[in-house]
Every structure is written in structure tokens, then in C-alpha cells.
Amino acid sequence: MALLESNKNRGEVRIHESLEELSTDLADYIAELSETSVKERGFFAIALSGGSITLMRNLCGAPYNKTVDWSKWYIFWADERVVAKSHVDSNYKLAKDHLLSKLPIIPSHVHSINDSLTAEEAANEYEFVIRQLVRTRVVNVSDVSDCPKFDLILLGMGPDGHVASLIPDHPVLEEKNEWVTFITTCPKPPPERITFTLPVINSAANVAVVATGGGKAEAARLAIDDVGPECPVLPARMIEPIVGKLVWFLDNQAASKLKGFSQFVDYQMF
Numbered sequence: 623m624a625l626l627e628s629n630k631n632r633g634e635v636r637i638h639e640s641l642e643e644l645s646t647d648l649a650d651y652i653a654e655l656s657e658t659s660v661k662e663r664g665f666f667a668i669a670l671s672g673g674s675i676t677l678m679r680n681l682c683g684a685p686y687n688k689t690v691d692w693s694k695w696y697i698f699w700a701d702e703r704v705v706a707k708s709h710v711d712s713n714y715k716l717a718k719d720h721l722l723s724k725l726p727i728i729p730s731h732v733h734s735i736n737d738s739l740t741a742e743e744a745a746n747e748y749e750f751v752i753r754q755l756v757r758t759r760v761v762n763v764s765d766v767s768d769c770p771k772f773d774l775i776l777l778g779m780g781p782d783g784h785v786a787s788l789i790p791d792h793p794v795l796e797e798k799n800e801w802v803t804f805i806t807t808c809p810k811p812p813p814e815r816i817t818f819t820l821p822v823i824n825s826a827a828n829v830a831v832v833a834t835g836g837g838k839a840e841a842a843r844l845a846i847d848d849v850g851p852e853c854p855v856l857p858a859r860m861i862e863p864i865v866g867k868l869v870w871f872l873d874n875q876a877a878s879k880l881k882g883f884s885q886f887v888d889y890q891m892f
């Protein structure tokens with residue numbers, strides 16, 4: 623793993639030579655954040671996404687099965703597709719199959735979206751659930767915004783630069799009042815989604831974006847590099863934690879168009 627010096631305010635950029643190396647680093651990073659949160663607050667509130675969740679797989683083995691206090695974990699989703707929980711497109715199902723079914727997390731600490739409701743109803747209900755948990759401080763509250771402060775929000779990034787279900791050029795990017803909202807026109811199927819809004823993501827204590835493969839290289843460049851005012855503003859570029867820390871977990875392919883990547887490759891050869 624190597625650190626690339628990134629454009630100001632674009633966080634820490636970690637580049638990995640293989641998916642195995644990335645998974646190892648990601649598991650270490652999450653385990654450390656969990657330890658700190660549990661020590662400081664007694665809880666670890668983490669919001670997952672689809673796709674990249676499978677790269678958390680190393681958390682299921684040693685040493686984390688012994689070192690992580692799973693009883694203090696509370697699981698949420700930064701976005702969800704409005705489908706049944708048993709559907710192949712469900713982000714909950716992906717997390718359950720690859721992660722949750724292999725970890726001793728307390729079932730009542732897993733807060734998934736109600737799949738029997740419409741997108742709008744499910745978004746409203748999910749926000750209500752989060753509000754209750756903010757009241758009891760299971761989910762922390764931001765000092766600088768009227769939003770929850772998740773200990774970690776883990777995001778993937780699509781080739782178009784979407785994160786969670788915040789898609790480019792969509793009014794959902796303007797949502798300032800809701801914590802959780804919905805869309806019915808996502809170009810990547812399924813079209814109906816619910817999603818955390820930008821103010822919630824940017825109020826988190828930590829935000830990690832995981833992107834792998836050459837198909838994400840241009841989006842990574844536009845999201846991280848200093849590309850100038852003429853360039854399209856991608857949702858991934860709008861991830862700017864107010865006081866929290868942003869970390870990018872990329873593989874070589876996804877990082878290949880970043881400024882400074884060629885020096886990084888030269889460095890790797892010596």
C-alpha cells in the first residue's frame with residue numbers, strides 16, 4: 623500500500639497493488655476505527671453500501687474475530703435498492719451473505735430498510751429509526767450540523783461518480799433538510815432507491831470510498847484531482863466531510879489516471 627499526496631481537501635488516498643492488499647488494509651482501518659469509537663462512546667455505528675462491501679471480507683477471519691468487539695457494532699445502510707431483502711439486487715442481502723452471516727453481530731443492532739414499503743415511506747421510516755438512535759446516542763450527533771455523526775460511512779463509487787444512490791445531475795444532490803431521501807429514476811437498475819443525503823454523509827466522523835478497476839479511473843481523477851472549474855462536479859467530489867476524515871481505498875487500476883500516479887509506479891519498481 624502507498625499513500626499518494628492528494629489535492630487539498632480531498633482526503634487521504636491509499637493505493638493498493640491487489641484486491642487482497644486492499645481488503646487487508648480496509649479490515650485494519652475499520653477495526654481501528656471500531657476500537658476507537660467503542661473506547662470513546664461505547665458504540666460503533668457504521669453505514670454500509672453495496673458493491674465494495676465484499677472487500678470487507680477479511681474482517682471475518684483472524685485476528686478480528688478475537689480483537690473486535692462485535693457486540694458494540696450497529697449496522698446501517700448508506701443506500702438501499704427498493705427490492706425485497708431476498709432479492710439479488712438488495713444491498714442488505716449482499717452484506718448478509720458476505721459479512722453479517724459470518725460475524726457475531728447482535729441481530730437487533732442491524733438496521734436495514736423496511737422492504738414492504740414504497741421508496742418514500744421506507745426513506746421516512748429509516749430516518750425515523752436513525753433519529754431514535756441519535757436520541758439515545760447509539761448514533762452520535764454532529765456538533766456542526768443538524769445531522770447524525772456516523773462513526774464510519776463506507777461508500778463505493780460507480781464509473782459515473784455516483785456514491786450511495788446520489789447520482790450525477792439529479793435534484794437529490796440538493797437535498798439539505800432530510801437525512802434519508804429517495805429516488806425513483808436511478809439509471810443503474812433498480813431505479814427505486816433510498817439514500818443518505820450529502821449533509822449526512824459529510825457529517826460523519828469518517829468516510830471511506832472504495833473503488834477498484836480501470837472503469838472507475840476517470841471518475842476517481844475527477845473526484846480527487848485538481849481538475850479546474852470547467853469539469854463536471856461528480857457526486858463523489860461532493861463528499862467533503864465537514865470535520866471528519868475522508869480516505870480513498872483504490873487499487874492500481876482505479877488510481878491509474880491520478881496526477882502523481884506515474885511517480886508512484888516508479889517508486890514501486892525500486
Ligand SMILES: O=C1O[C@H](COP(=O)(O)O)[C@@H](O)[C@H](O)[C@H]1O
Pocket residue numbers: 671672673674701702703713777778779780781784785786787810
Ligand atoms: O448502485 C450502487 O452502486 C454503488 C457503486 O457500486 P460498485 O459495485 O460499483 O462498487 C454502491 O456503492 C451503491 O451502494 C449501490 O447501491
